[in-house]
Amino acid sequence: METGNQTHALEFLLLGFSAKLVIQSILFGLFLSMFLVTFTGNLLIILAISSDSHLHTPMYFFLSNLSFADICFISTTIPKMLLNIQIQNKVITYAGCVTQIFFFILFACLDNLLLTVMAFDRFVAICHPLHYMVIMNPHLCGLLVLGSWIMSVLGSLLETLTVLRLSFCTSMEIPHFFCDLPEVLKLACSDTLINNIVVYLVTGLLAVIPFIGILFSYYQIVLSILRIASASGKWKAFSTCGSHLSVVFLFYGTGLGVYLSSAATLSSSGSLMSSVMYTMVTPMLNPFIYSLRNRDMKGALGRFLSRAAPLSDEAVAGLSWVIRFKPLGSIFRRSWMYPNTS
Secondary structure, eight states: OOOSSBSSSOEEEEOOSOSOHHHHHHHHHHHHHHHHHHHHHHHHHHHHHHHOGGGOSHHHHHHHHHHHHHHHHHHHHHHHHHHHHHHTOOEEEHHHHHHHHHHHHHHHHHHHHHHHHHHHHHHHHHHSGGGHHHHSOHHHHHHHHHHHHHHHHHHHHHHHHHHTTOOBOSOOEESSSSOOHHHHHHTBSSOOHHHHHHHHHHHIIIIIHHHHHHHHHHHHHHHHHHTOSSHHHHHHHHHHHHHHHHHHHHHHHHHHHHHHHHHHOSSGGGGHHHHHIIIIIHHHHHHHHHHHSOHHHHHHHHHHHHHHTTOOOHHHHHHHHHHHOOOGGGGGGSOOOOOOOO
Protein backbone atom coordinates (compact mmCIF):
# COMPACT_ATOMS: atom_id res chain seq x y z
CA MET A 1 0.00 0.00 0.00
CA GLU A 2 1.30 3.45 -0.82
CA THR A 3 2.21 5.86 1.95
CA GLY A 4 1.40 9.48 2.43
CA ASN A 5 -1.77 11.42 1.88
CA GLN A 6 -3.76 10.06 -1.04
CA THR A 7 -7.18 10.30 -2.58
CA HIS A 8 -6.64 7.87 -5.48
CA ALA A 9 -5.26 4.31 -5.85
CA LEU A 10 -6.16 3.82 -2.21
CA GLU A 11 -7.15 0.71 -0.32
CA PHE A 12 -8.83 0.19 3.03
CA LEU A 13 -8.67 -2.81 5.34
CA LEU A 14 -11.96 -4.05 6.77
CA LEU A 15 -10.88 -5.66 10.03
CA GLY A 16 -14.24 -7.34 10.62
CA PHE A 17 -14.88 -9.45 13.69
CA SER A 18 -11.95 -11.79 14.30
CA ALA A 19 -8.68 -12.95 12.77
CA LYS A 20 -9.09 -16.56 13.96
CA LEU A 21 -9.90 -18.95 11.12
CA VAL A 22 -12.27 -21.08 13.23
CA ILE A 23 -14.35 -18.07 14.25
CA GLN A 24 -14.33 -16.76 10.69
CA SER A 25 -15.68 -20.08 9.41
CA ILE A 26 -18.51 -19.99 11.95
CA LEU A 27 -19.30 -16.36 11.08
CA PHE A 28 -19.26 -17.17 7.38
CA GLY A 29 -21.89 -19.88 7.82
CA LEU A 30 -23.98 -17.71 10.13
CA PHE A 31 -23.96 -14.60 7.96
CA LEU A 32 -24.49 -16.57 4.75
CA SER A 33 -27.56 -18.19 6.32
CA MET A 34 -28.87 -14.80 7.46
CA PHE A 35 -28.33 -13.36 3.99
CA LEU A 36 -30.16 -16.21 2.27
CA VAL A 37 -33.06 -16.10 4.73
CA THR A 38 -33.37 -12.33 4.36
CA PHE A 39 -33.17 -12.41 0.57
CA THR A 40 -35.63 -15.29 0.24
CA GLY A 41 -38.09 -13.92 2.81
CA ASN A 42 -38.28 -10.46 1.31
CA LEU A 43 -38.45 -11.86 -2.23
CA LEU A 44 -41.39 -14.06 -1.22
CA ILE A 45 -43.13 -11.00 0.22
CA ILE A 46 -42.74 -9.17 -3.11
CA LEU A 47 -43.86 -12.15 -5.19
CA ALA A 48 -46.85 -12.91 -2.96
CA ILE A 49 -48.04 -9.29 -3.07
CA SER A 50 -47.53 -9.06 -6.82
CA SER A 51 -49.40 -12.29 -7.56
CA ASP A 52 -52.39 -11.79 -5.22
CA SER A 53 -55.02 -9.26 -6.32
CA HIS A 54 -56.34 -8.99 -2.75
CA LEU A 55 -53.04 -7.36 -1.73
CA HIS A 56 -52.98 -4.74 -4.49
CA THR A 57 -53.51 -1.94 -1.99
CA PRO A 58 -51.42 1.01 -0.75
CA MET A 59 -50.44 -0.84 2.45
CA TYR A 60 -48.89 -3.75 0.58
CA PHE A 61 -47.51 -1.60 -2.21
CA PHE A 62 -45.40 0.19 0.40
CA LEU A 63 -44.50 -3.13 2.02
CA SER A 64 -43.26 -4.55 -1.28
CA ASN A 65 -41.05 -1.50 -1.75
CA LEU A 66 -39.75 -1.88 1.81
CA SER A 67 -38.90 -5.53 1.11
CA PHE A 68 -37.06 -4.53 -2.06
CA ALA A 69 -35.13 -1.87 -0.12
CA ASP A 70 -34.18 -4.46 2.52
CA ILE A 71 -32.86 -6.85 -0.15
CA CYS A 72 -30.70 -4.08 -1.58
CA PHE A 73 -29.67 -2.96 1.92
CA ILE A 74 -28.18 -6.31 2.93
CA SER A 75 -26.70 -6.84 -0.54
CA THR A 76 -24.62 -3.69 -0.05
CA THR A 77 -22.53 -5.05 2.82
CA ILE A 78 -22.89 -8.80 3.43
CA PRO A 79 -21.65 -10.22 0.05
CA LYS A 80 -18.39 -8.25 0.31
CA MET A 81 -17.90 -9.38 3.90
CA LEU A 82 -18.52 -13.03 2.93
CA LEU A 83 -16.09 -12.72 0.03
CA ASN A 84 -13.40 -11.27 2.29
CA ILE A 85 -13.82 -14.14 4.75
CA GLN A 86 -13.78 -16.75 1.98
CA ILE A 87 -10.62 -15.52 0.24
CA GLN A 88 -8.95 -14.36 3.47
CA ASN A 89 -8.47 -10.84 2.12
CA LYS A 90 -9.71 -7.82 4.05
CA VAL A 91 -8.92 -5.26 1.36
CA ILE A 92 -11.55 -3.03 -0.21
CA THR A 93 -10.55 -0.50 -2.85
CA TYR A 94 -11.12 3.22 -2.49
CA ALA A 95 -13.73 3.15 -5.27
CA GLY A 96 -15.40 0.12 -3.72
CA CYS A 97 -15.52 1.78 -0.31
CA VAL A 98 -17.06 4.97 -1.69
CA THR A 99 -19.60 2.94 -3.66
CA GLN A 100 -20.52 0.95 -0.55
CA ILE A 101 -20.98 4.17 1.43
CA PHE A 102 -23.30 5.55 -1.24
CA PHE A 103 -25.58 2.53 -1.47
CA PHE A 104 -25.59 1.89 2.28
CA ILE A 105 -26.77 5.44 3.02
CA LEU A 106 -29.20 5.31 0.09
CA PHE A 107 -31.08 2.23 1.29
CA ALA A 108 -30.86 3.17 4.97
CA CYS A 109 -32.53 6.51 4.16
CA LEU A 110 -35.03 4.75 1.90
CA ASP A 111 -36.00 2.45 4.78
CA ASN A 112 -36.54 5.49 6.99
CA LEU A 113 -38.74 7.24 4.47
CA LEU A 114 -40.77 4.16 3.53
CA LEU A 115 -41.51 3.45 7.19
CA THR A 116 -42.68 7.06 7.46
CA VAL A 117 -44.91 6.70 4.41
CA MET A 118 -46.36 3.51 5.87
CA ALA A 119 -47.06 5.33 9.14
CA PHE A 120 -48.93 7.99 7.16
CA ASP A 121 -50.92 5.24 5.47
CA ARG A 122 -51.87 3.81 8.89
CA PHE A 123 -52.82 7.30 10.07
CA VAL A 124 -55.18 7.90 7.14
CA ALA A 125 -56.69 4.41 7.40
CA ILE A 126 -57.51 4.68 11.11
CA CYS A 127 -58.12 8.41 11.62
CA HIS A 128 -59.88 9.09 8.29
CA PRO A 129 -61.30 5.73 7.19
CA LEU A 130 -64.14 7.21 5.12
CA HIS A 131 -61.70 9.21 3.00
CA TYR A 132 -58.99 6.55 2.82
CA MET A 133 -59.59 5.43 -0.77
CA VAL A 134 -59.78 9.03 -1.95
CA ILE A 135 -56.64 10.23 -0.14
CA MET A 136 -54.45 7.17 -0.72
CA ASN A 137 -55.05 7.04 -4.45
CA PRO A 138 -52.57 5.40 -6.87
CA HIS A 139 -51.17 8.76 -7.96
CA LEU A 140 -50.34 9.88 -4.42
CA CYS A 141 -48.87 6.49 -3.47
CA GLY A 142 -46.65 6.52 -6.53
CA LEU A 143 -45.47 10.05 -5.73
CA LEU A 144 -44.72 9.11 -2.12
CA VAL A 145 -42.52 6.20 -3.17
CA LEU A 146 -40.87 8.18 -5.97
CA GLY A 147 -40.23 11.07 -3.59
CA SER A 148 -38.66 8.67 -1.08
CA TRP A 149 -36.30 7.36 -3.74
CA ILE A 150 -35.33 10.83 -4.96
CA MET A 151 -34.68 12.20 -1.47
CA SER A 152 -32.65 9.11 -0.54
CA VAL A 153 -30.51 9.35 -3.66
CA LEU A 154 -29.88 13.07 -3.16
CA GLY A 155 -29.03 12.65 0.52
CA SER A 156 -26.68 9.75 -0.15
CA LEU A 157 -25.08 11.53 -3.10
CA LEU A 158 -24.45 14.63 -0.98
CA GLU A 159 -22.73 12.65 1.77
CA THR A 160 -20.70 10.57 -0.68
CA LEU A 161 -19.46 13.49 -2.78
CA THR A 162 -18.07 15.22 0.31
CA VAL A 163 -15.95 12.12 0.98
CA LEU A 164 -14.23 12.54 -2.39
CA ARG A 165 -12.68 15.82 -1.28
CA LEU A 166 -10.83 14.18 1.62
CA SER A 167 -7.25 13.00 1.75
CA PHE A 168 -6.35 9.99 3.87
CA CYS A 169 -3.43 9.04 6.07
CA THR A 170 -1.32 5.89 5.98
CA SER A 171 -3.43 4.12 8.62
CA MET A 172 -6.28 2.72 6.54
CA GLU A 173 -7.73 0.12 8.92
CA ILE A 174 -11.50 0.28 9.40
CA PRO A 175 -12.60 -1.61 12.56
CA HIS A 176 -15.79 -2.73 10.88
CA PHE A 177 -17.09 -5.27 8.36
CA PHE A 178 -18.14 -2.56 5.88
CA CYS A 179 -17.20 1.01 4.99
CA ASP A 180 -19.17 2.84 7.65
CA LEU A 181 -19.01 6.58 6.94
CA PRO A 182 -18.16 7.70 10.53
CA GLU A 183 -15.27 5.22 10.62
CA VAL A 184 -13.98 6.39 7.23
CA LEU A 185 -14.08 10.02 8.36
CA LYS A 186 -11.90 9.15 11.35
CA LEU A 187 -9.13 8.09 8.95
CA ALA A 188 -9.08 11.39 7.03
CA CYS A 189 -6.08 13.68 7.35
CA SER A 190 -7.89 16.71 5.95
CA ASP A 191 -10.53 18.77 7.70
CA THR A 192 -13.87 16.94 8.03
CA LEU A 193 -15.97 19.87 9.25
CA ILE A 194 -17.96 20.08 6.02
CA ASN A 195 -18.49 16.32 6.08
CA ASN A 196 -19.79 16.40 9.64
CA ILE A 197 -22.15 19.26 8.81
CA VAL A 198 -23.50 17.33 5.82
CA VAL A 199 -23.90 14.17 7.92
CA TYR A 200 -25.88 16.04 10.58
CA LEU A 201 -27.99 17.78 7.92
CA VAL A 202 -28.87 14.59 6.05
CA THR A 203 -29.49 12.70 9.29
CA GLY A 204 -31.82 15.43 10.48
CA LEU A 205 -33.76 15.63 7.22
CA LEU A 206 -33.96 11.93 6.34
CA ALA A 207 -33.88 10.25 9.76
CA VAL A 208 -34.88 12.54 12.63
CA ILE A 209 -37.74 14.36 10.88
CA PRO A 210 -39.22 11.12 9.47
CA PHE A 211 -39.03 9.55 12.93
CA ILE A 212 -40.85 12.55 14.40
CA GLY A 213 -43.45 12.13 11.67
CA ILE A 214 -43.90 8.48 12.65
CA LEU A 215 -44.31 9.40 16.32
CA PHE A 216 -46.86 12.09 15.45
CA SER A 217 -48.82 9.68 13.23
CA TYR A 218 -49.03 7.10 15.98
CA TYR A 219 -49.92 9.74 18.54
CA GLN A 220 -52.95 10.62 16.41
CA ILE A 221 -53.66 6.91 15.87
CA VAL A 222 -53.65 6.21 19.61
CA LEU A 223 -56.02 9.12 20.23
CA SER A 224 -58.40 7.78 17.59
CA ILE A 225 -58.24 4.25 18.99
CA LEU A 226 -58.98 5.47 22.52
CA ARG A 227 -62.19 7.08 21.26
CA ILE A 228 -63.49 3.70 20.08
CA ALA A 229 -66.07 2.41 22.54
CA SER A 230 -65.72 -1.37 22.26
CA ALA A 231 -62.61 -3.29 23.30
CA SER A 232 -62.84 -5.48 20.18
CA GLY A 233 -62.97 -2.38 18.01
CA LYS A 234 -59.88 -0.99 19.70
CA TRP A 235 -57.98 -4.24 19.20
CA LYS A 236 -59.02 -4.48 15.55
CA ALA A 237 -57.89 -0.90 14.91
CA PHE A 238 -54.58 -1.46 16.66
CA SER A 239 -53.95 -4.75 14.83
CA THR A 240 -53.98 -2.93 11.48
CA CYS A 241 -50.74 -1.17 12.43
CA GLY A 242 -49.18 -3.70 14.83
CA SER A 243 -46.78 -5.20 12.27
CA HIS A 244 -45.58 -1.82 11.08
CA LEU A 245 -45.10 -0.58 14.64
CA SER A 246 -43.02 -3.67 15.45
CA VAL A 247 -40.75 -3.00 12.47
CA VAL A 248 -40.40 0.68 13.43
CA PHE A 249 -39.30 -0.22 16.96
CA LEU A 250 -36.87 -2.83 15.63
CA PHE A 251 -35.37 -0.56 12.96
CA TYR A 252 -34.99 2.59 15.01
CA GLY A 253 -34.15 0.70 18.21
CA THR A 254 -31.18 -1.09 16.67
CA GLY A 255 -30.10 2.01 14.74
CA LEU A 256 -30.19 4.11 17.88
CA GLY A 257 -28.24 1.39 19.68
CA VAL A 258 -25.43 1.74 17.15
CA TYR A 259 -25.04 5.45 17.78
CA LEU A 260 -25.42 5.17 21.56
CA SER A 261 -22.84 2.39 21.77
CA SER A 262 -20.47 4.40 19.57
CA ALA A 263 -20.88 7.45 21.78
CA ALA A 264 -20.42 5.46 25.00
CA THR A 265 -17.12 3.84 23.96
CA LEU A 266 -13.92 5.39 22.67
CA SER A 267 -13.27 2.44 20.35
CA SER A 268 -15.47 1.48 17.42
CA SER A 269 -15.57 -2.19 18.40
CA GLY A 270 -18.35 -1.52 20.89
CA SER A 271 -20.83 -0.79 18.10
CA LEU A 272 -19.91 -3.79 15.93
CA MET A 273 -22.58 -6.16 17.24
CA SER A 274 -25.15 -3.36 17.27
CA SER A 275 -24.37 -2.81 13.61
CA VAL A 276 -25.09 -6.48 12.93
CA MET A 277 -28.55 -5.99 14.43
CA TYR A 278 -29.08 -2.87 12.35
CA THR A 279 -27.77 -4.14 9.01
CA MET A 280 -28.63 -7.86 9.12
CA VAL A 281 -31.09 -8.91 11.81
CA THR A 282 -33.67 -6.18 11.18
CA PRO A 283 -34.05 -6.84 7.41
CA MET A 284 -34.18 -10.57 8.18
CA LEU A 285 -36.98 -10.26 10.74
CA ASN A 286 -39.19 -7.90 8.73
CA PRO A 287 -40.73 -10.64 6.51
CA PHE A 288 -41.45 -12.80 9.55
CA ILE A 289 -43.10 -9.92 11.40
CA TYR A 290 -45.38 -9.05 8.50
CA SER A 291 -46.20 -12.64 7.54
CA LEU A 292 -46.82 -13.96 11.06
CA ARG A 293 -48.85 -11.00 12.33
CA ASN A 294 -50.92 -10.47 9.21
CA ARG A 295 -53.74 -12.81 8.17
CA ASP A 296 -53.91 -11.53 4.59
CA MET A 297 -50.15 -11.86 4.14
CA LYS A 298 -50.14 -15.41 5.50
CA GLY A 299 -52.97 -16.33 3.13
CA ALA A 300 -51.21 -14.81 0.12
CA LEU A 301 -47.94 -16.59 0.94
CA GLY A 302 -49.80 -19.87 1.37
CA ARG A 303 -51.54 -19.51 -1.99
CA PHE A 304 -48.33 -18.51 -3.73
CA LEU A 305 -46.35 -21.41 -2.27
CA SER A 306 -49.14 -23.87 -3.08
CA ARG A 307 -49.02 -22.80 -6.72
CA ALA A 308 -45.24 -23.14 -6.80
CA ALA A 309 -45.08 -26.48 -4.93
CA PRO A 310 -46.32 -28.80 -7.75
CA LEU A 311 -43.42 -27.74 -9.97
CA SER A 312 -40.68 -30.28 -9.30
CA ASP A 313 -38.19 -28.81 -11.73
CA GLU A 314 -36.45 -25.91 -9.96
CA ALA A 315 -35.60 -24.21 -13.24
CA VAL A 316 -39.23 -24.29 -14.34
CA ALA A 317 -40.28 -23.00 -10.94
CA GLY A 318 -37.82 -20.13 -11.15
CA LEU A 319 -39.05 -19.23 -14.64
CA SER A 320 -42.62 -19.37 -13.40
CA TRP A 321 -41.82 -16.86 -10.67
CA VAL A 322 -40.26 -14.50 -13.19
CA ILE A 323 -43.29 -14.76 -15.47
CA ARG A 324 -45.70 -14.17 -12.60
CA PHE A 325 -43.68 -11.25 -11.25
CA LYS A 326 -45.02 -7.84 -12.19
CA PRO A 327 -43.47 -4.41 -11.65
CA LEU A 328 -44.34 -2.95 -8.29
CA GLY A 329 -46.17 -0.10 -9.96
CA SER A 330 -48.69 -2.49 -11.52
CA ILE A 331 -50.16 -3.03 -8.06
CA PHE A 332 -52.14 0.17 -8.60
CA ARG A 333 -54.17 -1.37 -11.38
CA ARG A 334 -56.19 -3.46 -8.94
CA SER A 335 -58.46 -3.02 -5.93
CA TRP A 336 -57.63 -0.38 -3.31
CA MET A 337 -59.88 -1.52 -0.50
CA TYR A 338 -58.02 -1.45 2.84
CA PRO A 339 -57.35 -5.05 3.97
CA ASN A 340 -58.35 -6.70 7.20
CA THR A 341 -55.44 -7.84 9.34
CA SER A 342 -55.06 -9.73 12.55
